[in-house]
Amino acid sequence: MEKNLKQDEIDALFQAARARSQAASKETRARVQPYSFSRAGQISNEQLRAISLLNDIFARNLTHNLGVWLRSRFHVNLVSAEQMPFNEFMLRIPDLAYVSSVRLEPLRALSVLQLDLALAPPMIDLLLGGERKSDRVRELTDIEESILTSVAEAICRELSAAWQPVGLSFIFERRQLHTQIARVMPVAEKTLCLSFEVRMPGASGMLNLAFPAVVSNTVLRRLVGDWSRQHRHSPENRQRMQERVGMVKVGAALQLPPVSIAGRELEDLYEGKVLKLPIVASRPAELRIAGVPLFEGYPVSHEEQRGAHLLRIATAAATNA
Numbered sequence: 001m002e003k004n005l006k007q008d009e010i011d012a013l014f015q016a017a018r019a020r021s022q023a024a025s026k027e028t029r030a031r032v033q034p035y036s037f038s039r040a041g042q043i044s045n046e047q048l049r050a051i052s053l054l055n056d057i058f059a060r061n062l063t064h065n066l067g068v069w070l071r072s073r074f075h076v077n078l079v080s081a082e083q084m085p086f087n088e089f090m091l092r093i094p095d096l097a098y099v100s101s102v103r104l105e106p107l108r109a110l111s112v113l114q115l116d117l118a119l120a121p122p123m124i125d126l127l128l129g130g131e132r133k134s135d136r137v138r139e140l141t142d143i144e145e146s147i148l149t150s151v152a153e154a155i156c157r158e159l160s161a162a163w164q165p166v167g168l169s170f171i172f173e174r175r176q177l178h179t180q181i182a183r184v185m186p187v188a189e190k191t192l193c194l195s196f197e198v199r200m201p202g203a204s205g206m207l208n209l210a211f212p213a214v215v216s217n218t219v220l221r222r223l224v225g226d227w228s229r230q231h232r233h234s235p236e237n238r239q240r241m242q243e244r245v246g247m248v249k250v251g252a253a254l255q256l257p258p259v260s261i262a263g264r265e266l267e268d269l270y271e272g273k274v275l276k277l278p279i280v281a282s283r284p285a286e287l288r289i290a291g292v293p294l295f296e297g298y299p300v301s302h303e304e305q306r307g308a309h310l311l312r313i314a315t316a317a318a319t320n321a
Contacts, residue, residue, distance in 0.1 A: 051081045055194055058162035066154060070126045072200055076207070079195040087187040089210045093178070096137050098145075100152050101173040101184050102159075109215050110173070110184050113152060116205030119198055120148050127151075134202045145175060155207070168215075185212050250290045254299055254308045257286055286314055 059076040067074035089112070093099060098115045121135035124147050140148060149172070156170040163170070176184065185191070189212050196207040259277050269275065284296040285308075293314040300309045 051192075051194075052078060054162060054165070055081065055196075058158055059196060061162060062155065062158045065158060066151070069154065070123060070200075072122075072126055075199045077197045077199075079197050079206075081192070081194050083190055084193055085187070086185055086189045086191050086210065086212075087182075089191055089193050089208075090181055090187070092208070093181065095178065096139060097178075098140070098148055098152070098175065099178070099181055100149075100175045102156055103171045103173050104211070104215055105169045105171060107168070107215055109212050111170075111212065111215065112176075112181065112184055112208075112210040113155065114206075114208040114210075115148075115152065115155075116198075116207075119200070119203050119205040120144065122200060122203045123151055124148060149175065159209075189213060252290075253288050254285050254297065254306075255288060257283070257293075284311055 055078045059078050062076045063074055066076075093114055094116065096117050098117055098120065100113050102111045102113050103109070104111055117137050117140070120140060121133060124144050125131070125133040127147055127150070153172045156172045159170040160168070191213065192211045192215070194209045194211075196209075198205055198207050256277065256279060259279060261275075261277070265275065284298055286293040287295040287297055287308050287310065295308075295310045296312055296314050297308045297310040300307045
C-alpha cells in the first residue's frame with residue numbers, strides 16, 4: 001500500500017537531511033590543516049634513500065683512504081641528511097671549529113665544510129709521525145692549520161670521487177673564520193645539510209657539509225632520476241615484464257661435454273664409422289641453456305618425445321653460483 005506523507009513529516013525529513021549535510025561539512029573542515037610554506041621543497045623519503053646511498057659510498061671510501069693515510073683506525077658514518085636555512089646550520093657550528101668554503105664545479109657555487117677541532121690534535125700528531133696524541137680543544141696555530149687543510153683537501157677529493165655520478169667536483173678554497181661564514185651564502189638560503197660522525201682512537205667528532213639550494217636541487221633531480229630508472233617499476237610494469245620474459249624462447253640442448261679429437265681421425269671419417277670419444281660411457285651429458293651448462297643428466301624418452309633426466313647441477317654452474 002502506498003503511504004502518503006503529511007507536510008510536517010516532509011519538513012522533518014528535509015531538516016534531518018540538512019543536519020547530516022552540515023555535520024559532514026563540519027567534519028571535512030575539521031580535517032583541514034594549515035600549510036606551512038616554509039616546509040615547501042622538503043626532501044622526500046625517495047630522495048633521502050638516494051642521498052644516503054651516495055654518501056654511504058663517500059663514508060666508506062673516506063674510512064678506508066683516510067685511515068690508510070693516517071695509519072690508524074678511522075671510521076666515518078652518515079648520521080643525517082636534512083634541509084634547513086643556512087642560519088640554522090651556522091647555529092650548530094661550535095665557536096672553535098675548522099670551517100672552510102668549498103667550490104662546486106661546474107655550478108660555480110660555494111658550500112661549507114665544518115670539522116670539529118676535537119679531531120684535529122690526533123690527526124695532526126699522526127701526520128707528523130707521532131702516536132695519536134690528544135689535546136684540549138683550542139685554536140690552531142698556522143702550522144697546524146696548514147696540516148689540517150691537507151685533511152680537508154683529502155675529504156674534498158673523496159667527495160668528488162663519490163659524487164662523480166652527478167657530475168660535481170669539490171674544490172677546496174680556504175678556511176673561513178667564524179665571522180666570515182655568513183658571507184659564503186645568504187643566511188636565509190635553504191641548504192641541504194649532511195652530518196657524518198667521525199671516530200678514531202682517542203677522539204670523535206662531527207663532519208658537517210652544507211650545500212645551497214641550487215646545488216641540492218640539481219643533485220636531487222639527478223639522483224632521484226637515476227634511482228627511479230634503476231630501482232623502481234610499477235607493479236603493472238613488473239607483471240607485464242614477467243609475462244613477456246615467460247614467453248621468451250631460449251635454445252636448449254642435451255649434449256656431451258666438449259672433447260678434443262686428433263685431426264687424423266677426422267680424415268678417416270666415413271658414413272657408418274664409429275668414432276671413439278675420450279669420454280667414459282658413464283659420463284652424463286650436459287643440459288645447456290643458451291650455451292651455458294646448467295645440469296647433468298641422461299637422455300630419456302617420454303611418449304613420442306625426447307627428454308632429459310636431470311641428475312645434478314653442472315660443475316660450471318655450481319662454481320659460478
